[in-house]
Amino acid sequence: MSTAGKVIKCKAAVAWEPNKPVVIEEIEVAPPQANEVRIKCKAAVAWEPNKPVVIEEIEVAPPQANEVRIKIVATGVCHTDLYHLFEGMHKDGFPAVLGHEGAGIVESVGPGVTEFQPGDTVIPLVISQCRECRFCKNPKANQCDKGWAADSHDVMALAESRFTCKGKKVLQFMGTSTFSEYTVMNQMAVAKIDPAAPLDKVCLLGCGVSTGYGAAVNTAKVEPGSTCAVFGLGAVGLAAVMGCKAAGAKRIIAVDINPDKFEKARVFGATEFVNPKDHNKPINEVLAEMTNGGVDYSLECVGNVAVMRSALESCIKGWGVCVLVGWTDLHDFAARPIQLIAGRTWKGSLFGGFKSKDGVPEMVKAYLNKKVKLDEFITHKMTLGQVNDAIELMKHGKCIRTVLSVSPQ
Secondary structure (H helix, E strand, O other): OOOOOOOEEEEEEEOOOOOOOOEEEEEEEOOOOHHHOOEEEEEEEEOOOOOOOEEEEEEEOOOOOOEEEEEEEEEEOOHHHHHHHHHHOOHHHOOEEOOOEEEEEEEEEOOOOOOOOOOOEEEEOOOOOOOOOHHHHOOOOOOOOOOHHHOOOOOOEOOOOOEEEOOEEEEEEOOOOOOEOEEEEEHHHEEEOOOOOOHHHHHHHHOHHHHHHHHHHHHHOOOOOOEEEEEOOOHHHHHHHHHHHHOOOOEEEEEOOOHHHHHHHHHHOOOEEEOHHHOOOOHHHHHHHHHOOOEOEEEEOOOOHHHHHHHHHOEOOOOOEEEEOOOOOOOOOOOOHHHHHOOOEEEEOOHHHOOHHHHHHHHHHHHHOOOOOOHHHEEEEEEHHHHHHHHHHHHOOOOOEEEEEOOOO
């Protein structure tokens, strides 16, 4: 009969005091605490780039000082997962457990953890918020000197990991790894959220929706009555459309080469639609004709340097603002200096400009108050075991967001 998790009574030789014979006694041996036990669980491991991920049994170490171990309930599949697997392909970034857009429940906490306790409902964060570094203390920034992103943006993982599989260390992608039934994270990269929130919806706030929405509201600072163009209508682009609408934009022009996405964009607030393939002139010229010289705000949500240039050139001179949102680090980007000299602004947005631990719970609250849409992003629901099918759907542009059920709540 298993004794796991039970107090065991057994014989032991006890030295009650010095210089006396030891005494054979019956003692009680307590079971290890949850935060002392290694967990075996299922995870999707990317052993090498450009290959399907493999569902493996991994071991997840107990949380160390200031860490929490989280049972992942649901996760979205984001294009950044595909970027690492098929585009970035950094040799030092594998093997890894991908996934970074999840939600779950705290299973155990390590020494020194004061913010969380087992049972808390949480969202893992790709950007830390330590609240102590120069970036955290500066209201102009949402980056943090601590966490994976500080110096590992190319590998997209820290060298240290709490995962092992078949005796090998497996990296934690973007510090999170939500394609696993359990993960371990520093408490500075975890947000506690309202326990009433449905985890299979609010998981999307861990990356894509917050990124696009915040790029419009926080970074571009879209103004009421303005004209906006959003390039790329994946989840990030659609969230940017939603952000433009929330900020009061009068015209929101959705730009994509897949016309099947236009009806979905309308749901989020797009007023007009342009397919560059329908025109025999550059898209910036098309938009300039539509808007009497260019848009007030453009948001590039593709991660393509050619599209970044088009987005900038689509802005009106004098005050146009172009925000780069799509993640890429493969190529240089370029534009003619006169584009900026003429008064345009070209800027970037990471995680929508949200300070992560503060912003994500607020976005959850906005969803629960019906001020932010999430359900409408979800086109497919699958299990962790179907992760390769979900990756293929995104690879071929046949979904907006697939949400994977990882563990029962």
